[in-house]
Amino acid sequence: MAGCVLTGQSPAAPAGTNSAAATKKAKAKASERATPTALTTQEPLSPRAPGDFAIAVLPDTQMYTAARNGGKPEMLVAQVEWILSNRASRNIVYVTTEGDISNDGNKIPGQWLRATNALFRLEDPARTGLPEGLPWSAVVGNHDTHFGGTTLFNEFLGTNHFAGRSYYGGFYGTNNDSHYDRFSAGGQDFIVLALTMAAGSDPDLMRWANEVLRANANRQAIVVTHSLLGPAAWPKPAPWTKDGQRIFPALTNNPNLFLMLCGHRHGEGRRLEVLGNGQNVHLVLSDYQAYASGGNGFMRLMEFSPRNQTIRVKTFSPWTKQWTTNADGCFSLAWTGASGSPAQRNGGERQRPQASGPQTSNIQP
Ligand SMILES: [Zn+2]
Numbered sequence: 001m002a003g004c005v006l007t008g009q010s011p012a013a014p015a016g017t018n019s020a021a022a023t024k025k026a027k028a029k030a031s032e033r034a035t036p037t038a039l040t041t042q043e044p045l046s047p048r049a050p051g052d053f054a055i056a057v058l059p060d061t062q063m064y065t066a067a068r069n070g071g072k073p074e075m076l077v078a079q080v081e082w083i084l085s086n087r088a089s090r091n092i093v094y095v096t097t098e099g100d101i102s103n104d105g106n107k108i109p110g111q112w113l114r115a116t117n118a119l120f121r122l123e124d125p126a127r128t129g130l131p132e133g134l135p136w137s138a139v140v141g142n143h144d145t146h147f148g149g150t151t152l153f154n155e156f157l158g159t160n161h162f163a164g165r166s167y168y169g170g171f172y173g174t175n176n177d178s179h180y181d182r183f184s185a186g187g188q189d190f191i192v193l194a195l196t197m198a199a200g201s202d203p204d205l206m207r208w209a210n211e212v213l214r215a216n217a218n219r220q221a222i223v224v225t226h227s228l229l230g231p232a233a234w235p236k237p238a239p240w241t242k243d244g245q246r247i248f249p250a251l252t253n254n255p256n257l258f259l260m261l262c263g264h265r266h267g268e269g270r271r272l273e274v275l276g277n278g279q280n281v282h283l284v285l286s287d288y289q290a291y292a293s294g295g296n297g298f299m300r301l302m303e304f305s306p307r308n309q310t311i312r313v314k315t316f317s318p319w320t321k322q323w324t325t326n327a328d329g330c331f332s333l334a335w336t337g338a339s340g341s342p343a344q345r346n347g348g349e350r351q352r353p354q355a356s357g358p359q360t361s362n363i364q365p
Contacts, residue, residue: 006046006303006312006332038326044314049307053091053185056083056301059098059286060263062143063294065111066103071294073114075319079299080118082318084127087134090301093185095122095134096192098263098286099141099226101157107147112156135167140177140196141226141264150177150196169216172208180212182219186306191216191256195225200246213254221256223247228260229285231267234327238269238285248273248283257281258336259311266290268315268328282333286315296320304335311335 058079063071083092097119102111123133138157140150154175162168162176169191171179177196184190193212199205213221228244240248241264251257252275260283269285288295297319303312315329316322324330 006044006310006314006330038324038329039322040325041321041323043316043323044325044330046303046312046314048303049305051186051307052303052305053093054301054303056092056095056299057098057261057286058095058299060100060141060289060295061097061115062100062103062111062141063289064297065101065114066108067114068103069289069294070292071289073118075293075295075297076115076118077121078297078318080121082299083134084121087128090303091185092134092301094181094183094190094192095136096194096224096261097137097139098224098261099139099197100143100263100289101138101141102152103143103146105144105146106149106152109152109155112152116156132165132167135165135181135183137179137181137192137194137224138176139194139224139226142197145197150175153177169212172205178205178209180216182216186304188304188306189219190222191219192222192224195223195247197226198243199225200243200250206247206250209251210254213251213256217254217256219256220258221254222259222261223251223257224261226262227264228262228283229269229271230265231285232269232271234270234331237271238283241265244283248281252281255279259333260284261286263287268326270328270331280334280336282311284313284333286329298324309335 061076063069064073064076067073083095086092101115104111119136121127122136125131125133128134140153144150144153157176159171159176167181167183169180169182178194178199180191180193182191191213193209195209199209225247227241228247229238230241232238255277258281260281262285264287265285266287266289271283273281273283275281286300288298291298297317298315299317301314301316303314305312311333313331313333315324
């Protein structure tokens with residue numbers, strides 16, 4: 001029985017709003033480390049509208065690529081194959097990892113071979129029907145830096161690998177640890193900025209991140225970084241991690257920022273930050289590595305609906321063929337940028353209350 005019906009959100013309720021069914025589920029203790037109990041084989045209902053598109057999220061895959069704790073490389077393959085099989089029908093336009101692609105970073109090349117055996121399928125023009133494959137992002141987690149840094153990460157997923165692709169925007173410094181992509185879908189223009197583990201403690205890197213977001217101010221911005229939040233049961237706001245405490249304030253002067261995704265801490269959680277200018281930023285944690293079988297293939301689909309002004313978030317496993325119905329895995333977010341890209345909507349300026357203090361009007365659209 002599907003317990004989560006994603007029919008949209010009420011403007012009056014706090015963002016990250018849930019359907020009544022999902023809110024009821026919130027009373028159930030959210031899992032910090034447990035296997036989800038609210039499972040169904042039926043996908044939660046979500047009426048689609050013209051212009052809808054989706055982003056697939058692959059949380060920490062380290063137990064799959066390391067074949068640990070019952071995890072299997074085939075679980076990551078199953079995730080990617082599901083994306084490929086559903087790409088056209090669900091209009092999946094982008095895929096992001098959330099760090100900890102590997103478990104042992106620089107030590108075991110085989111873990112990267114397993115990762116890329118799965119993930120490189122996203123790049124196949126024949127499988128995707130797209131000349132450059134499906135745009136996707138490899139994000140660095142703390143485990144990807146273990147045993148001597150990100151040499152292996154960059155050997156397999158470095159700047160040379162992504163160079164020349166139209167969606168690949170650029171990178172920080174000399175490697176692909178932090179980089180960004182651009183894509184458009186449903187009449188919306190996006191930038192996805194991937195920041196390496198502990199990015200917030202590197203002032204130069206954060207300066208670059210801000211420059212990138214400002215230079216792409218006409219694009220709605222998503223930031224993906226491995227550690228931002230700890231788990232919590234909605235409606236309790238997920239607590240910041242130390243990294244989150246550093247990264248978030250360093251990026252808040254970007255009116256185009258609306259969504260930040262992370263993994264790392266085991267479980268699920270989210271929080272909404274409303275900035276002084278009325279800007280809503282949703283922060284969302286998903287990491288299933290501590291679930292049964294190293295995560296059992298659980299992943300996320302974020303369905304953006306410009307017409308309904310929502311992002312519907314679903315959690316499911318192509319491996320077990322189950323969907324979760326708990327309020328922390330199945331919910332809708334209010335998406336204020338949904339009525340057109342900022343450039344289309346308001347001549348390059350994001351709409352906001354007038355009395356918002358010093359404006360960032362020097363940003364070039
Ligand atoms: Zn981690």
